[in-house]
Amino acid sequence: MNSPYTPQKAEIVDIIQETTSDLDIKTFRIKFATGEEMNFLPGQFVELSIPGIGEAPFGFASSPKNKEFIELTIKRVGHLTDALHSMAVGSTVWIRGPFGNHFPLKELEKSKILIIAGGLGLSPLRPLILTMLDDENRNKYCDIQMLIAARSTQDFSYRRDFAKWRKVKDTKVLLTIDRAENGWDGLVGFPHNLVADLDIDYQNTYGVFCGPPVMIKAVSNKLIELGMPKSKILTTLEMRMTCGVGKCGKCNIGHSYVCVDGPVYRLDQLSSMPNEY
Amino acid sequence: MSTIAIPKLKLVEILDKIKESYLLVAPVRNQGILDFAVVKEAAEIELSNDIAYKSPKEYLFPQVEKILRFTSEGGLTPSEEVPQTVLLGIKPCDLEAIKIMSAVFTTGKYIDTGFANRLEKTILVGLGCTEEKSACFCDERTVDKALSKDCDVFLTDRGNYYAAEIFSQKGQKLLDGFCLEIINDGERVKEIQQGLLEINAEENDLFNKIDWERLTEKCLGCGICTYICPTCHCFEFKDVVEKKGAVTRYKCWDSCMYPRFTLHASGHNPRESKQDRYRQRVLHKYLYVKQNFGYTACTGCGRCIRSCPVGMNIHSVVKEINNILNVKGEN
Numbered sequence: 037m038n039s040p041y042t043p044q045k046a047e048i049v050d051i052i053q054e055t056t057s058d059l060d061i062k063t064f065r066i067k068f069a070t071g072e073e074m075n076f077l078p079g080q081f082v083e084l085s086i087p088g089i090g091e092a093p094f095g096f097a098s099s100p101k102n103k104e105f106i107e108l109t110i111k112r113v114g115h116l117t118d119a120l121h122s123m124a125v126g127s128t129v130w131i132r133g134p135f136g137n138h139f140p141l142k143e144l145e146k147s148k149i150l151i152i153a154g155g156l157g158l159s160p161l162r163p164l165i166l167t168m169l170d171d172e173n174r175n176k177y178c179d180i181q182m183l184i185a186a187r188s189t190q191d192f193s194y195r196r197d198f199a200k201w202r203k204v205k206d207t208k209v210l211l212t213i214d215r216a217e218n219g220w221d222g223l224v225g226f227p228h229n230l231v232a233d234l235d236i237d238y239q240n241t242y243g244v245f246c247g248p249p250v251m252i253k254a255v256s257n258k259l260i261e262l263g264m265p266k267s268k269i270l271t272t273l274e275m276r277m278t279c280g281v282g283k284c285g286k287c288n289i290g291h292s293y294v295c296v297d298g299p300v301y302r303l304d305q306l307s308s309m310p311n312e313y
Numbered sequence: 314m315s316t317i318a319i320p321k322l323k324l325v326e327i328l329d330k331i332k333e334s335y336l337l338v339a340p341v342r343n344q345g346i347l348d349f350a351v352v353k354e355a356a357e358i359e360l361s362n363d364i365a366y367k368s369p370k371e372y373l374f375p376q377v378e379k380i381l382r383f384t385s386e387g388g389l390t391p392s393e394e395v396p397q398t399v400l401l402g403i404k405p406c407d408l409e410a411i412k413i414m415s416a417v418f419t420t421g422k423y424i425d426t427g428f429a430n431r432l433e434k435t436i437l438v439g440l441g442c443t444e445e446k447s448a449c450f451c452d453e454r455t456v457d458k459a460l461s462k463d464c465d466v467f468l469t470d471r472g473n474y475y476a477a478e479i480f481s482q483k484g485q486k487l488l489d490g491f492c493l494e495i496i497n498d499g500e501r502v503k504e505i506q507q508g509l510l511e512i513n514a515e516e517n518d519l520f521n522k523i524d525w526e527r528l529t530e531k532c533l534g535c536g537i538c539t540y541i542c543p544t545c546h547c548f549e550f551k552d553v554v555e556k557k558g559a560v561t562r563y564k565c566w567d568s569c570m571y572p573r574f575t576l577h578a579s580g581h582n583p584r585e586s587k588q589d590r591y592r593q594r595v596l597h598k599y600l601y602v603k604q605n606f607g608y609t610a611c612t613g614c615g616r617c618i619r620s621c622p623v624g625m626n627i628h629s630v631v632k633e634i635n636n637i638l639n640v641k642g643e644n
Contacts, residue, residue: 037424037426037429037430038426039380039381039391039392039425039426039427040423040424040425040426041380041381041550041562041564042380042381042389042391043389045387045388045389085562087383087552087560087562088383088552088554088560089552090550090551090552091550092578113578113579114578117578128387130383130389248579248581249581249583274577274579275575275577275583276574276575276576276577278548278549278550279548279550281422281423281425282421282422282423283417283418283423283425283546283548284547284548284549284567285546285547285548285567285569285597286547286549286567286574286575287575288593288597288601289583290516290520290596290601291516291600291601291604291605293605296421296422296423308517309516310516310517310520311520312520312583312584312589313583
């Protein structure tokens with residue numbers, strides 16, 4: 037019997053500096069040392085270990101179709117992320133997973149989609165976006181609008197993607213920053229204050245969003261107010277998921293364990309749960 | 314399965330024999346405190362009505378468990394083998410707790426192999442209580458203090474002998490070869506419990522309609538209730554770096570009563586206040602585990618009440634919650 041707490045050896049094969057601000061965010065490309073592929077679905081996460089420092093959960097940020105490596109986009113905030121940010125290409129890390137549920141890809145087919153991302157909240161949504169925008173899948177989904185928010189122009193991750201995503205048919209990418217800056221011709225303001233101005237058929241569109249807890253609450257309230265059914269609003273949560281397999285007792289919201297029942301939740305599920313996230 | 318008689322005069326001899334093949338863990342009195350310990354001499358075991366200070370949970374779910382080792386050569390070695398163990402003298406409340414912890418650790422998509430291995434290699438020998446101790450309230454929970462079938466062997470004190478009811482092959486194997494007499498102890502059934510202490514209310518009502526701040530006023534947040542509880546199973550991983558560069562990863566008990574228990578890396582904390590954390594503890598026991606596994610994760614052992622430095626009492630808190638919700642329900 038294999039322990040679900042045992043990680044596999046992996047190697048950092050590339051590092052991409054995402055932000056130029058004081059929010060230090062990097063994307064790490066990682067592959068298993070054995071060469072084995074990691075199969076996951078958009079919305080799932082892994083536990084990443086650095087021996088002697090510890091372990092923490094991170095959502096997949098790459099396309100599940102990419103079998104060469106996985107990508108994890110990580111902000112420097114504590115001991116583990118400090119150590120990771122100091123690592124170079126070729127360094128060893130340890131990975132276990134994938135864990136958690138995933139976005140209901142099949143259900144989203146034939147529907148219009150509104151993606152709203154706040155800051156690093158774009159990271160767990162990126163595998164979904166990349167899957168839906170992939171040539172093989174693009175015809176399965178209708179209009180896709182993306183409202184991507186960052187604190188400032190220097191805080192956007194995946195800038196390299198935006199131009200590519202804009203070129204895909206029936207796809208719109210809108211960027212917003214918290215406060216106006218010289219030379220910025222995008223939107224200014226928080227997503228929940230901007231969403232009403234978008235051209236959206238709220239009753240017939242799936243809203244998929246992620247961001248800090250305060251944004252999750254504000255955006256959900258706004259989407260409901262605009263008439264989007266709770267059953268068509270999806271979000272992904274982040275909690276302290278130590279074990280990742282529903283045993284350690286850290287990530288529950290009421291009786292729901294985010295690491296196994298989530299991290300992807302529908303708003304009708306979430307609104308019946310205690311407000312504890 | 315059969316019932317056999319173990320004469321009290323032969324008990325030490327039998328246990329000493331068992332100790333040759335198994336790690337024997339049983340209640341032992343040390344400086345006046347009865348607690349489970351690895352037995353050196355069978356004669357030191359105390360099988361009495363007294364409840365051990367701590368439950369035997371740490372013998373299945375160790376307070377600090379070595380789960381793996383990153384070697385200095387860049388490899389990984391799994392945890393060590395678990396010894397064959399006999400856990401003797403477990404009261405029905407603690408057997409109920411083992412059943413609840415088994416549901417958490419050994420069912421679902423993922424199995425906690427550390428717990429599962431220990432459970433598989435452990436023979437559980439229960440012991441009935443004749444009377445309740447101060448702060449016990451197992452009679453208001455689903456526990457029959459005189460009998461539990463959630464074990465391999467269950468002992469009942471019959472004066473000059475123990476009636477040993479055997480409930481599994483593991484239990485049969487343990488007592489094979491001792492030439493003990495099979496007896497007819499009569500068919501016993503678990504007593505039907507009256508006045509069960511449960512919370513039957515909606516999650517959100519419990520969350521919002523109860524004045525948790527008032528209920529938590531005197532709590533120090535010391536966490537003793539969670540460490541002493543036979544069903545509390547929360548944990549954290551800790552890495553320890555050895556001199557030669559190898560790293561051992563441990564799985565260590567943690568407590569939902571501690572402020573950093575749910576602290577996110579971002580600084581956001583879903584359970585920031587003491588009342589949030591106490592609410593989590595009560596509702597996890599009385600609601601969430603029941604919703605997820607069908608059991609209320611409180612066995613009425615009373616240890617949290619006896620050990621609390623400020624006299625927090627989960628029994629009276631649950632009763633008060635029920636009173637509040639009933640009153641509110643009538644309005």
